[in-house]
Amino acid sequence: xxxxxxxxxxxxxxxxxxxxxxxxxxxxxxxxxxxxxxxxxxxxxxxxxxxxxxxxxxxxxxxxxxxxxxxxxxxxxxxxxxxxxxxxxxxxxxxxxxxxxxxxxxxxxxxxxxxxxxxxxxxxxxxxxxxxxxxxxxxxxxxxxxxxxxxxxxxxxxxxxxxxxxxxxxxxxxxxxxxxxxxxxxxxxxxxxxxxxxxxxxxxxxxxxxxxxxxxxxxxxxxxxxxxxxxxxxxxxxxxxxxxxxxxxxxxxxxxxxxxxxxxxxxxxxxxxxxxxxxxxxxxxxxxxxxxxxxxxxxxxxxxxxxxxxxxxxxxxxxxxxxxxxxxxxxxxxxxxxxxxxxxxxxxxxxxxxxxxxxxxxxxxxxxxxxxxxxxxxxxxxxxxxxxxxxxxxxxxxxxxxxxxxxxxxxxxxxxxxxxxxxxxxxxxxxxxxxxxxxxxxxxxxxxxxxxxxxxxxxxxxxxxxxxx
Amino acid sequence: xxxxxxxxxxxxxxxxxxxxxxxxxxxxxxxxxxxxxxxxxxxxxxxxxxxxxxxxxxxxxxxxxxxxxxxxxxxxxxxxxxxxxxxxxxxxxxxxxxxxxxxxxxxxxxxxxxxxxxxxxxxxxxxxxxxxxxxxxxxxxxxxxxxxxxxxxxxxxxxxxxxxxxxxxxxxxxxxxxxxxxxxxxxxxxxxxxxxxxxxxxxxxxxxxxxxxxxxxxxxxxxxxxxxxxxxxxxxxxxxxxxxxxxxxxxxxxxxxxxxxxxxxxxxxxxxxxxxxxxxxxxxxxxxxxxxxxxxxxxxxxxxxxxxxxxxxxxxxxxxxxxxxxxxxxxxxxxxxxxxxxxxxxxxxxxxxxxxxxxxxxxxxxxxxxxxxxxxxxxxxxxxxxxxxxxxxxxxxxxxxxxxxxxxxxxxxxxxxxxxxxxxxxxxxxxxxxxxxxxxxxxxxxxxxxxxxxxxxxxxxxxxxxxxx
Numbered sequence: 001x002x003x004x005x006x007x008x009x010x011x012x013x014x015x016x017x018x019x020x021x022x023x024x025x026x027x028x029x030x031x032x033x034x035x036x037x038x039x040x041x042x043x044x045x046x047x048x049x050x051x052x053x054x055x056x057x058x059x060x061x062x063x064x065x066x067x068x069x070x071x072x073x074x075x076x077x078x079x080x081x082x083x084x085x086x087x088x089x090x091x092x093x094x095x096x097x098x099x100x101x102x103x104x105x106x107x108x109x110x111x112x113x114x115x116x117x118x119x120x121x122x123x124x125x126x127x128x129x130x131x132x133x134x135x136x137x138x139x140x141x142x143x144x145x146x147x148x149x150x151x152x153x154x155x156x157x158x159x160x161x162x163x164x165x166x167x168x169x170x171x172x173x174x175x176x177x178x179x180x181x182x183x184x185x186x187x188x189x190x191x192x193x194x195x196x197x198x199x200x201x202x203x204x205x206x207x208x209x210x211x212x213x214x215x216x217x218x219x220x221x222x223x224x225x226x227x228x229x230x231x232x233x234x235x236x237x238x239x240x241x242x243x244x245x246x247x248x249x250x251x252x253x254x255x256x257x258x259x260x261x262x263x264x265x266x267x268x269x270x271x272x273x274x275x276x277x278x279x280x281x282x283x284x285x286x287x288x289x290x291x292x293x294x295x296x297x298x299x300x301x302x303x304x305x306x307x308x309x310x311x312x313x314x315x316x317x318x319x320x321x322x323x324x325x326x327x328x329x330x331x332x333x334x335x336x337x338x339x340x341x342x343x344x345x346x347x348x349x350x351x352x353x354x355x356x357x358x359x360x361x362x363x364x365x366x367x368x369x370x371x372x373x374x375x376x377x378x379x380x381x382x383x384x385x386x387x388x389x390x391x392x393x394x395x396x397x398x399x400x401x402x403x404x405x406x407x408x409x410x411x412x413x414x415x416x417x418x419x420x421x422x423x424x425x426x427x428x429x430x431x432x433x434x435x436x437x438x439x440x441x442x443x444x445x446x447x448x449x450x451x452x453x454x455x456x457x458x459x460x461x462x463x464x465x466x467x468x469x
Numbered sequence: 470x471x472x473x474x475x476x477x478x479x480x481x482x483x484x485x486x487x488x489x490x491x492x493x494x495x496x497x498x499x500x501x502x503x504x505x506x507x508x509x510x511x512x513x514x515x516x517x518x519x520x521x522x523x524x525x526x527x528x529x530x531x532x533x534x535x536x537x538x539x540x541x542x543x544x545x546x547x548x549x550x551x552x553x554x555x556x557x558x559x560x561x562x563x564x565x566x567x568x569x570x571x572x573x574x575x576x577x578x579x580x581x582x583x584x585x586x587x588x589x590x591x592x593x594x595x596x597x598x599x600x601x602x603x604x605x606x607x608x609x610x611x612x613x614x615x616x617x618x619x620x621x622x623x624x625x626x627x628x629x630x631x632x633x634x635x636x637x638x639x640x641x642x643x644x645x646x647x648x649x650x651x652x653x654x655x656x657x658x659x660x661x662x663x664x665x666x667x668x669x670x671x672x673x674x675x676x677x678x679x680x681x682x683x684x685x686x687x688x689x690x691x692x693x694x695x696x697x698x699x700x701x702x703x704x705x706x707x708x709x710x711x712x713x714x715x716x717x718x719x720x721x722x723x724x725x726x727x728x729x730x731x732x733x734x735x736x737x738x739x740x741x742x743x744x745x746x747x748x749x750x751x752x753x754x755x756x757x758x759x760x761x762x763x764x765x766x767x768x769x770x771x772x773x774x775x776x777x778x779x780x781x782x783x784x785x786x787x788x789x790x791x792x793x794x795x796x797x798x799x800x801x802x803x804x805x806x807x808x809x810x811x812x813x814x815x816x817x818x819x820x821x822x823x824x825x826x827x828x829x830x831x832x833x834x835x836x837x838x839x840x841x842x843x844x845x846x847x848x849x850x851x852x853x854x855x856x857x858x859x860x861x862x863x864x865x866x867x868x869x870x871x872x873x874x875x876x877x878x879x880x881x882x883x884x885x886x887x888x889x890x891x892x893x894x895x896x897x898x899x900x901x902x903x904x905x906x907x908x909x910x911x912x913x914x915x916x917x918x919x920x921x922x923x924x925x926x927x928x929x930x931x932x933x934x935x936x937x938x
Binding site for chain 2: 017020021024028061063064065066067069070079080081116119120122124127128131132135136140141142143144145146164167169178179180182183186213216217257260263264267290291293294295296298299300315316317318319320335338339340341342343344345346347348
């Protein structure tokens with residue numbers, strides 16, 4: 001019996017380890033039942049033709065671990081340990097996917113799905129060089145537990161970069177490196193809740209992904225309508241929102257830019273009420289017709305928390321984001337970040353600092369902007385050719401556009417039909433939260449960053465066929 | 470005036486950007502006050518000797534961003550934006566430092582400070598190769614939003630590794646890659662709170678760092694005494710703890726191993742009451758006298774959550790940890806992890822999978838074990854020579870040992886005196902939570918992993934001098 005249960009490979013060293021492991025797994029999977037009495041060390045050694053010491057050591061090890069019970073005078077028996085329970089269900093798809101896109105969907109780069117960049121453009125060679133340099137030049141002390149806000153060098157580079165490119169005014173002391181924008185929103189949610197602020201204004205239409213994320217953090221959402229000038233600040237002021245989440249540079253999904261007058265109304269609201277503006281600068285690097293509009297945070301660093309990430313410019317899988325907070329929130333965000341994870345991985349932070357410092361990030365943005373612009377133009381051309389009844393809205397920016405459809409079209413049904421044939425548009429009505437049935441024109445949010453002009457053309461042709469059907 | 474305020478460098482391109490940036494920062498730092506009326510575009514262009522288009526574009530950009538107000542017929546004025554508030558305080562040291570060590574201290578590798586490995590031993594070349602391989606072989610889709618639990622390849626490698634080395638029985642489906650052990654504890658705390666379980670038993674003595682961390686997550690702590698056999702399960706059963714956090718392989722700080730009988734009592738408690746055991750396997754790879762005792766989780770995967778990290782074997786700055794949970798907690802931990810950050814950075818996860826697969830992690834552990842063992846021996850030798858009145862307790866394992874001091878010695882005062890001369894021992898009384906004044910013998914927790922035998926010898930000599938003083 002024991003020779004079958006315990007197959008030893010005499011050509012390999014470590015007979016004790018082999019015996020220990022074999023007995024452990026026989027107990028673990030139930031082949032050796034609880035209560036089974038084991039042979040004496042002498043007998044088992046004889047049967048397996050190993051020295052007695054091997055068996056003695058294995059029994060001792062397994063007794064110390066709790067697999068065997070050794071009772072003086074009563075020999076050694078198998079302890080009661082349940083076998084590893086077999087998985088009783090098919091694991092469902094875990095939640096995943098971009099915050100700026102459909103909630104809880106798969107992350108496949110389906111044609112026309114918004115929120116995903118072209119992952120083939122990830123600058124592998126440049127990133128490898130930056131990482132190598134970071135690894136080579138890091139001091140030993142950099143590998144220790146560090147500042148929970150992130151590597152000081154990256155926070156300094158990032159504050160400079162965001163000042164230069166986004167006109168942000170960030171003090172590295174108030175800048176946090178986060179695990180993507182998702183963690184930044186989570187930290188802010190926790191700090192708001194701590195201050196008793198549980199109601200947050202969100203743009204309507206807005207991102208279903210963000211809505212799900214904030215709700216998961218225990219916040220109650222108040223939809224605030226977006227018009228051609230961006231968020232309706234009057235409606236916000238009339239609500240009981242303790243904070244507001246806005247996308248001023250390129251509203252998601254409509255693509256409108258928050259108008260200058262609205263910017264000041266919004267800042268006035270925050271100053272007057274002591275409430276917080278959260279600026280989600282999610283794709284502001286991508287503007288194709290002119291310089292991007294500088295961020296709101298730069299106008300009033302004491303009123304605005306600023307959130308960004310490399311998800312659109314490099315890749316979402318980097319999980320590298322940032323959060324700049326007003327000085328009076330610094331301590332509570334720091335405590336939350338330390339409680340969350342004591343800070344993020346340092347080597348990729350230093351590599352990103354290298355990439356910023358050597359201009360590699362700027363180069364990558366320039367390359368992506370060119371490609372995105374061509375793809376946007378291709379998508380718009382295809383729409384003109386195949387969907388002349390539809391209208392494209394929003395400024396020339398970002399990684400998606402909004403296709404407004406003739407009144408009466410059921411955009412949810414159209415998107416569902418498109419999904420069935422492998423496309424990924426998001427119906428505009430899914431982006432709306434407000435009064436039901438959803439107000440406003442039907443439409444589709446279409447991503448164009450991840451696919452070639454030909455793929456986009458063919459996708460639009462398919463869409464037109466579905467609309468005619 | 471304007472020429473001084475706006476210094477343009479005519480040798481560089483991008484005069485519009487230069488003018489925009491210069492005006493923005495003049496407004497931002499208060500040199501251009503709110504309400505100031507700007508010259509007409511024609512006049513400013515003449516004064517700066519640039520084309521009028523440059524000024525028009527700059528004014529338009531800054532108006533769109535909200536820095537300037539352009540009123541038809543009323544010219545362009547500076548909008549009200551407060552200058553960046555000057556930092557009004559000296560930033561205090563952020564919380565940092567190992568969970569298994571003093572809470573909230575700096576992370577300097579002070580001689581004798583427990584919880585920190587030798588960062589000079591980080592295998593830079595091997596890690597570089599693993600990272601390069603991961604970067605080269607990753608598919609584009611790997612760079613997308615992924616499974617919040619972590620890269621499937623790493624979870625599979627890790628489950629195999631922990632099965633082989635720690636006798637854990639982990640299903641990759643129930644294994645989460647976390648931002649260090651800190652995030653693993655945070656996720657568990659959130660899930661426990663969700664189930665209304667807010668009271669957690671902790672070992673006494675135990676880690677002040679862990680205590681602070683769990684408290685920050687809203688858990689109430691119940692100290693449970695540790696004796697020579699480890700946690701007193703009878704005392705735990707008599708408490709109202711909804712869960713318990715244990716270090717069975719090498720208790721922190723005492724260094725005792727949880728006895729076989731206690732292991733079964735503990736599992737019985739969990740099975741009988743439906744409560745959760747959290748196993749913190751924090752330095753189990755380092756045992757110097759024999760094979761490490763296998764983990765508790767392998768005995769009962771349905772009762773035990775398992776936490777580990779690379780912090781001791783590679784470096785804490787990697788922030789790479791893991792959490793294995795019983796099947797019935799899988800869904801709630803998954804929801805928490807997705808809410809926390811949608812998952813961690815993928816490239817270092819793939820690199821760690823490479824390192825595990827090619828045996829590099831095992832090699833690193835073997836190298837570290839040899840070095841640690843020599844350092845431990847050196848520390849013990851120095852203690853015998855210079856502190857013959859003290860006693861070393863705990864098994865030959867880990868990165869620290871406990872020095873028991875003669876009754877009557879004030880270990881807090883001794884540790885404070887040692888800190889003043891640059892040493893980092895932690896007083897045993899700081900590790901105790903129980904009845905005040907602290908019960909038990911005075912002592913010091915001494916780390917030895919990060920320093921050479923000579924440094925350790927000299928540190929112990931200093932300590933002896935302080936004890937005699």
